[in-house]
Amino acid sequence: MKEDNLIDNWLKQELPPEEKEAMEKLIAFTEKLDAPHGKSQNEAWEQLTRKIEERAPDNEKIMQPSKPRRAWLWAAAAAIIALVIYVNFSAGNKIITVRAASGQLTTITLPDNSMVTLNAGTVMSYKEKNWERNRWVVLSGEAFFDITPGNEFKVIGDNYQVKVLGTSFNLYNRSKHLRVSVFTGTVEVSNNEDKVVLNSGEEALLHKNQLKTQAFDLTRTATWRSGSFYFDAQPLSQVVEELERQFNIKILSEQPLSERYYSGYFNTSNLNEALQLVFVPMGLKFSRNGDQVIVE
Structure with a gap:
């Protein structure tokens, strides 16, 4: 939709x-x-x-x-x-929607000079009028927020809400997977069942509708902004989805990938190298045909 x-x-x-x-x-x-x-x-x-x-x-x-x-x-x-x-x-009071297409990153400056960088395949909407009083956005995908101090800032999405005052954090929300990682300041994350408060160096993950907190590596999180992606025991199907978004390709597999788990890295500078880094350690072969990749 x-x-x-x-x-x-x-x-x-x-x-x-x-x-x-x-x-x-x-x-x-x-x-x-x-x-x-x-x-x-x-x-x-x-x-x-x-x-x-x-x-x-x-x-x-x-x-x-x-x-x-x-x-x-x-x-x-x-x-x-x-x-x-x-x-x-209301003239001039419409909802503004910004999309980052596959293979692209998009940076938006909000009316209060807060900066938001959208990862590929991400959509964000907000209302510009009365922004200083009602600072909120709706997000589907992944984005890095650097929020200017001021009134409460909210990010709203499927079954979650994030509240901040002035801080920087990364928010990942795809296919019912939610991860909020705080770089500076304090963030409150909530859903229908739970609520947690995060400080710098902490992140919240949604698991079976419950929010769990843990520490994270600041040097390997939100590095997608420079084209680098790190994974730690993540389902290979999610890694494949990220490859498709970043390179605007379609990956077809002759076997299920959701039960395989990948730990590793790829960079968006070279497609062949990225495919090798992901599939070769998993014992999988691949071939390219235009913008399609066949995995065996």
């Missing part, structure tokens, strides 16, 4: 549970938004109501909110209204 369709799919109730949860965390930030410039609250409500009552091509309503019967229902409806007004009516 494309991240820039999250809002539309959320309104259509087509999001999987984990993305629905992340989306509703976004809604919490928009509950107190004012009506758009040049419109009264009544005008905004009327325009929103017309959009709500629009029917999709299959003759099903996009959203059919019933009249609230309890206070919490009204609060939920208000949150939805605020979000839709925010997205559809």
Whole structure:
């Protein structure tokens, strides 16, 4: 699913549970938004109501909110209204989405001069308006954050949230694997089941929905920014996925790789050398055909 369709799919109730949860965390930030410039609250409500009552091509309503019967229902409806007004009516208040394509790194300077470097195959979204008050981003993939001190900064993703004030850390979030590694400062990592506070040199890993903390090697973490990747007993399937992202290739294997574990290193400067460093120690042969690699 494309991240820039999250809002539309959320309104259509087509999001999987984990993305629905992340989306509703976004809604919490928009509950107190004012009506758009040049419109009264009544005008905004009327325009929103017309959009709500629009029917999709299959003759099903996009959203059919019933009249609230309890206070919490009204609060939920208000949150939805605020979000839709925010997205559809507020000029200059849109969600900005940045993607790092396969084989590329992308560095973004946020409105407060915080720096974020996205690893290949990573997507990050944020709202620029009122940034100094509401500093938060949504991330899928891997990124290194160097946050300018100020109000609380949040990173939100599938089943996790990271809170910081001013610090630097690496965040890996792919295929339900979460790892947050703190280089400077203090970071709080939480999910539905657990919460941990990390200091410099500590990292949190998500295992069976529980957060575990451990020390990590600062010299071998987040080195992807210079093209170097280190692995310590990681499933070979994850290493293959990283090779595919970094070199924009497709690796096909004639045998399962998820039960093999790899400890080693590769660099993005040379594809053949990287393939040799990964597969030869595992006793595997490979051949190349254009942008495809066949592993035997």
